[in-house]
Amino acid sequence: MNNDTLIPLIGVVTDIRQDTPDVKTFRVNALDGGKVFEHMPGQCAMLSIPGVGEGMFSITSSPTNKEFMEFSIKKCGCLTTWLHAMDVGQQITIRGPYGNYFPVDTELKGKDLLFVAGGIGLAPLRSVINYVRDKRADYGDVQIVYGSRSKDDLVDYKEIIDEWTADPNIEVNLTIDNPQEGWDGHVGFVPNYVKELNPSTNKTVLVCGPPIMIKFTLAGLKELGFTETQVYTTMELRMKCGVGKCGRCNIGDKYVCKDGPVFRFDQLDALPDEY
Amino acid sequence: MQEAMIKRAKELLADGTVNRVMGWKKGEFAYDTTPAVFETAEEIDREFVYNDFTQANQSKYLIKESRKEGKILALLKPCDTYSFNQLVKEHRIIRENVYVIGIPGGPKIDIEKIKAKGITGITNVKNEDFTLKIETIYGVETMPFYEAISVKCESCKSKKHVVYDELIGEDGDVLDSNRFDMVEKLENMTAQERYDFWRGELSRCIRCNACRNVCPACTCENCVFDNPKSGIDQKAAADSFEENMFHIIRAFHVAGRCTDCGECSRVCPQNIPLHLLNRKFIKDINCLYGEYQAGADTTSKAPLTDYRTDDCEPSVVHERGAE
């Protein structure tokens, strides 16, 4: 019988990084090393600990990383609490990749890019950012606006400081919600910061974060003259199968697991407001 | 009767006593009726129905409705008043926000019993002197009214309204019902026969939760079977015995609070006689703690949540088990 996508593969956790007080980044390899499967930026995978639960997570590492996959996961429910408690060497089940991806090789190619992320919302964008950094010549200006509740809640802070801000070819703008000792950077909410930065309207925007942040960021971008067709986001709803059959992650006639998770805002506008 | 109810409902709406009326709405066929809330006299004139098929117990809806602004009119059959009272007792229904009119109850007809006679293509059902005249696209059929009486009305326990603000029609009495006959039959079976009976019945369960969701005693905000943290929130049986557990646990949980309204068996799409589980509890409570009818009043202490020095000893379980 052919392989069935519902029967998962096994991966092993080879590194665990405490990113923020409630976010850890897990490195996953195939049992014999290397990656369990290939993916594109923005795609997801179903991770599970049998008996605990199974959940859909964005693959945060770039496809250009040929050695391993990474998942940045916030402690939120049963499964994620279990994942946060496990040690290196733990095996997990993994299946995928699922869903569409940011159109890095088509619509985004050659464009000036603006990434806007809030909190754990950086996770799906990190895959694209590192993909773009590794194929830097294919894209125009790259600007990243990233904010969190506090400095401690900035995911991948080390990579951001050591690699992204050190990269002369990209502009990184960080912000935190409230003033904090040891932080001399910008203070304020992400949507306001984006407006202050007044990015050029010829940029294509990729935004991910809490729903309220996305909502106000989009409104701010529109005030600046951006249109919905320029802005992409990635969605998350309850998923079980990952392949558009179990029937729960739909927004109108579109399944987030199969037709998404990446949507352009003009596409979302044509769908019911039920997410 | 329907006319009297419509007239009174419209009066109470007009004089501002209530701002909504809980009733039943006409359906596609002569026999399908849907519980509904009416807000205007026009809606009532257009859609309100009360007939031999309006079986649904509306008291559970009043939990939500009594928490809305204004007062709602509830038209309660005798059996519904017990559920209503029990929910008032459990502080689930806010009594002040409901104006209760006691209305005569059944016996109601179960359309499934008509269909079980092989009668199909039904376009109308008339009750002519306790003979049902059933018009169908294949011609007219007749059958005795009593053969179509719904299971819940077959063993009616009471024609008395235990709570009302006013009555339409006469009040009745608590009846000497035969409702424990089948329970006794089951008790008289051998353990194996009884086990086989329930395994057979419960094996048909499709776990649609209709029995639980309709049950006026099942009003937990988050049912243990829906709560992932309970560890038993499975939607399907992991093994063939688990389905039985769902019903047994549910029966335990409503024991002492179940008024025997019969809704669980009425809604079961697989015709499982679930009410028999509850009746067994009621019979046992009566026998071990003295006669008790849940919902008969709003003040008495329920036997299972009360302690008296003459309560039966736990050993009764062993003694009975040995029988």
Added chain:
Amino acid sequence: MLKISASNLNALFDRIAEKQTLYIPVDREPNVSEYKKYESGMTMSKALNTVRSAKDFFFPQTENLAEFKMSGKTIEVKDIRKENEDFVVFGVRACDARSFGILDKVFLSEPVDSFYKNRRDHGTIVTMACTRPAETCFCTTFGIDPTVPGGDVSVFFDGENYFFLDNTPKGEAFVASVSDLLENGDASKLAEVQENARNIMKKLPLAGLSTDSFGGERLMEHFNSDKWAELSESCFGCGTCTFVCPTCQCYDIRDFDTGNGIKRFRCWDSCMYSDFTKMAHGNSRNSQLERFRQRFMHKLVYFPANNDGEFGCVGCGRCLSKCPISMNIVKVMKALEDK
């Protein structure tokens, strides 16, 4: 046309059951039928249709997907799939036969669901033409002719004999396997029987129901209709409609700790249930209105939007009979349709 007399039907069943598992509708109470594994001497039900639909044969209420052995930090996956045995389902009505085509669109589209396909590949569907539809029938609304029921083999009854017409290679093989019990017969009475049934369909109370107002292009309009509040007002969120429905295919995947490993199983789920879309951080369909709307939007709008206009309903009428509060797709269609 090949036929067998009504009195010989059980001989046919016995023959089929010799070689493979046979399921036929059997009465468990008068005129209340369910599919049962055939055992010699069983009588086929005369009821119009089974209480539960026939979807169970391909999409059972619960089935195991995989097993896991957990030991220390390691996990072992066990593929427990086995090639299904051949089986025959006899007496499927036209509505249920159509429902398989709808389920196929979900489970056989890429990536193919091997659990479903396995059963589908090994099942032979023998249908039975309707002669006495009920008032709850409205299959013709979805373009189904109940007198030409489809499946692998169509069976027609003229009051005395059952006539067989194979529709697929699988059906052809089935008829060939029992051909020595069949004889050539005069099917001239059948046309009259069919015509009669079609005329009855035209006289049924729901005969005028139309799908004209539905389909993918009406998505936003129907989603935003103000009718949903009233329609869903009394729905208490059970799964009866979903579970008796031949086309409802939403499922849940759960794990069960056997104490000796983990079984991962899939089971029917219902969009009417409050936890259907519940996540750790919230729920996209919090109210019963939203959940109720989802079920009917799926059948009348979303499904046709994704499947070349085919609706996710076959008009079998089960939800009309079984909904505890008598709310159903017909009432929804009538409330939403263009007046």
